[in-house]
Amino acid sequence: MxxxxxxxxxxxxxxxAPAMAILIFAAAxxxxxxxxxxxxxxxxxxxxxxxxxTDAWFGVLAERDFFTEQLSWADAHLTVFWRSIKLSLLxxxxxxxxxxxxxxxxxxxPRRSRDIWMLLVMIPFWTNLLIRTFAxxxxxxxxGTINTVLIAMGLFTQPVQMLYTEFxxxxxxxxxxxxxxxxxIYASMExxxxxLVEAGYDLYATRWQVLRRVILPIVKPGIVAGSILVFVPxxxxxxxxxxxxxxxxxxxxxxxxxxxxxxxNWPLGAALSLTLLVIVMVALIFYVRTVGAEERxxx
Amino acid sequence: xxxxxxxxxxxAALTLAAGAAHAEGELNIYNWGNYTSPEMIEKFEQEFxxxxxxxxxxxxxxxxxxxxxxxxxxxxxxxxxxxxxxxxEEGVLMKSNPNEMENFGNVAQRWVDVEFDPGREYTVPxxxxxxxxxxxTSVYDGDINTAGLIFDPPEELQGKINVIxxxxxxxxxxxxYMGGEQCTTDREVLRQVRDKLxxxxxxxxxxxxxxxxxxxxxxxxxTLNWNGASMRARLQNEDIAFGYPQTGYSIWMDNAAITADxxxxxxxxxxxxxxxxxxxxxxxxxxxxxxxxxxxxxxxxDDVMAEAPEINTPEELADAGYISKNCPPEAQKIxxxxxxxxxx
Numbered sequence: 001m002x003x004x005x006x007x008x009x010x011x012x013x014x015x016x017a018p019a020m021a022i023l024i025f026a027a028a029x030x031x032x033x034x035x036x037x038x039x040x041x042x043x044x045x046x047x048x049x050x051x052x053x054t055d056a057w058f059g060v061l062a063e064r065d066f067f068t069e070q071l072s073w074a075d076a077h078l079t080v081f082w083r084s085i086k087l088s089l090l091x092x093x094x095x096x097x098x099x100x101x102x103x104x105x106x107x108x109x110p111r112r113s114r115d116i117w118m119l120l121v122m123i124p125f126w127t128n129l130l131i132r133t134f135a136x137x138x139x140x141x142x143x144g145t146i147n148t149v150l151i152a153m154g155l156f157t158q159p160v161q162m163l164y165t166e167f168x169x170x171x172x173x174x175x176x177x178x179x180x181x182x183x184x185i186y187a188s189m190e191x192x193x194x195x196l197v198e199a200g201y202d203l204y205a206t207r208w209q210v211l212r213r214v215i216l217p218i219v220k221p222g223i224v225a226g227s228i229l230v231f232v233p234x235x236x237x238x239x240x241x242x243x244x245x246x247x248x249x250x251x252x253x254x255x256x257x258x259x260x261x262x263x264x265n266w267p268l269g270a271a272l273s274l275t276l277l278v279i280v281m282v283a284l285i286f287y288v289r290t291v292g293a294e295e296r297x298x299x
Numbered sequence: 300x301x302x303x304x305x306x307x308x309x310x311a312a313l314t315l316a317a318g319a320a321h322a323e324g325e326l327n328i329y330n331w332g333n334y335t336s337p338e339m340i341e342k343f344e345q346e347f348x349x350x351x352x353x354x355x356x357x358x359x360x361x362x363x364x365x366x367x368x369x370x371x372x373x374x375x376x377x378x379x380x381x382x383x384x385x386x387x388e389e390g391v392l393m394k395s396n397p398n399e400m401e402n403f404g405n406v407a408q409r410w411v412d413v414e415f416d417p418g419r420e421y422t423v424p425x426x427x428x429x430x431x432x433x434x435x436t437s438v439y440d441g442d443i444n445t446a447g448l449i450f451d452p453p454e455e456l457q458g459k460i461n462v463i464x465x466x467x468x469x470x471x472x473x474x475x476y477m478g479g480e481q482c483t484t485d486r487e488v489l490r491q492v493r494d495k496l497x498x499x500x501x502x503x504x505x506x507x508x509x510x511x512x513x514x515x516x517x518x519x520x521x522t523l524n525w526n527g528a529s530m531r532a533r534l535q536n537e538d539i540a541f542g543y544p545q546t547g548y549s550i551w552m553d554n555a556a557i558t559a560d561x562x563x564x565x566x567x568x569x570x571x572x573x574x575x576x577x578x579x580x581x582x583x584x585x586x587x588x589x590x591x592x593x594x595x596x597x598x599x600x601d602d603v604m605a606e607a608p609e610i611n612t613p614e615e616l617a618d619a620g621y622i623s624k625n626c627p628p629e630a631q632k633i634x635x636x637x638x639x640x641x642x643x
Contacts, residue, residue: 044628045363045385045388045389046360046363046364046367047364047367063636066486066489066632066633066636066637067486067487067489067490067493075640075643076639076640076643077639077643079643080643141516141518142517142518143516143517143518161458161504163505163518164504164505246461246504246505246506246507247464247505247506247507247642248500248503248504248505248506248642250642250643255639255643258638258639258642260360260364261358261360261361261364262358262360262465262466262638263466263635263638263639264360264631264635265635
């Protein structure tokens with residue numbers, strides 16, 4: 001007679017196997033290859049040569065000037081890192097500024113119309129990213145819709161240069177990732193008991209105090225989750241900066257692509273990818289620390 | 300009943316219908332975007348009863364990486380001349396000996412014994428052209444045969460300039476502008492090139508592909524550009540002119556070849572032979588607006604091609620052209636550093 005415990009354990013292992021296999025092959029496997037490649041030597045025409053080297057990691061942060069032979073910080077890479085982090089933070093902030101009132105508005109509608117509002121938020125999200133990006137481009141280019149209208153109204157005589165600036169990047173990324181901010185905030189607001197707001201007013205709280213002391217603390221996990229959901233894909237954004245940034249405002253995703261393409265330095269590309277991963281990890285740890293600590297505090 | 304059909308007849312009819320819908324074979328072409336004449340593909344499909352699929356790429360490096368990875372299923376690829384030796388060395392091209400094909404005699408003498416594929420054992424000409432400057436002459440009416448429009452931009456053009464994000468083309472053009480030779484590793488020249496590029500960048504609006512529409516729409520007033528793309532812009536906007544930089548401009552040729560692991564080798568060979576037919580080569584040129592390297596194709600080309608200044612290099616500027624090479628790794632390394640600093 002089979003031992004009932006070990007048979008349960010075996011069943012459990014068998015049922016877990018597919019999930020474990022996917023984790024190992026689809027998550028750990030490629031990551032190991034990326035780590036491995038980052039310690040190899042670039043091939044002359046792309047690819048890698050199997051010689052151990054730490055040059056790629058060195059090259060992430062430092063460079064030797066070809067003319068003066070002087071060693072210095074890799075200014076170009078740092079500029080791109082900083083731009084990526086800055087624009088991602090700003091995008092998260094802008095998404096919050098637009099997303100919070102939107103989520104609040106939807107959460108305070110009658111139950112039946114909420115679904116329709118949410119649907120309206122979701123529809124653009126279902127459209128292909130490239131198409132949405134080109135649509136933005138059509139709106140803001142010099143001969144595009146907005147400039148045509150502005151000039152026709154007599155507000156400007158020359159088109160306003162919006163395309164290929166940091167403004168266009170911010171606009172494009174905020175538009176693209178806004179639903180990722182609205183959804184979690186809405187989810188936490190939907191569970192929010194709005195009688196608490198009334199109670200606040202009854203206790204002579206001002207509107208600002210109600211927002212700051214009653215609503216914000218309760219929906220904070222939603223806000224933090226939304227910020228992370230916006231921040232992380234922004235860091236790796238590739239299409240938006242390529243189309244709207246005009247190739248002059250590289251972000252990390254474009255810098256990585258450049259290494260695997262024209263610059264033929266796969267190890268550096270791998271090292272840069274891992275650097276991106278580290279920045280994301282730091283953001284996630286920050287998230288776990290702030291939200292996790294708070295939840296434990298409440299518990 | 301007259302319209303009753305027996306099951307067997309029905310099956311026979313279905314089989315016939317299926318047979319008509321499916322061509323004899325397949326051919327998968329991997330080519331640059333917006334570069335393959337759909338008309339010519341249709342003609343090939345009809346003539347040989349072959350289903351053709353065209354997939355796009357945007358750089359030689361992308362194509363090479365994909366072919367090296369394997370499992371791509373492509374039969375034909377169209378690398379630029381300077382990349383052909385790399386493609387051959389990396390073993391992604393098949394030695395299909397197009398020089399023994401029926402139509403090989405049509406290849407213009409100039410393009411038979413090319414440095415990148417001596418005697419044409421791997422490749423056949425697809426299109427060739429030059430890298431120069433497209434300018435909107437209603438914005439700037441000075442001399443356009445200079446790369447200074449990009450690297451020392453006159454005031455009228457500042458902020459309205461695009462540069463194609465092709466490292467080899469931009470570096471080549473800038474090095475010649477500063478008095479060097481392509482693929483140079485002369486540090487003093489390269490330092491000047493770097494300083495010049497970094498100094499010019501604030502005057503550039505963008506570094507992007509897809510400039511035909513943007514030139515025609517006047518979103519940009521000048522760009523480092525390929526001659527055929529410039530011509531296509533001119534056909535939409537007559538103010539667009541193409542300049543050949545006197546300090547040197549590169550001449551390139553894209554070439555069709557069969558991939559080493561092609562599944563439809565016979566169809567691919569038919570295709571290589573097919574595009575060396577003057578009438579078919581002319582269809583490619585009529586679409587992409589570049590010259591093709593096949594003799595006798597001129598008479599099948601649109602009238603606008605015959606006198607196009609973009610295609611027919613002016614006599615006095617012919618000597619300034621140089622055949623684009625692929626630079627050795629030690630040059631590539633320095634260029635990468637300059638390029639990263641430029642595009643950051």
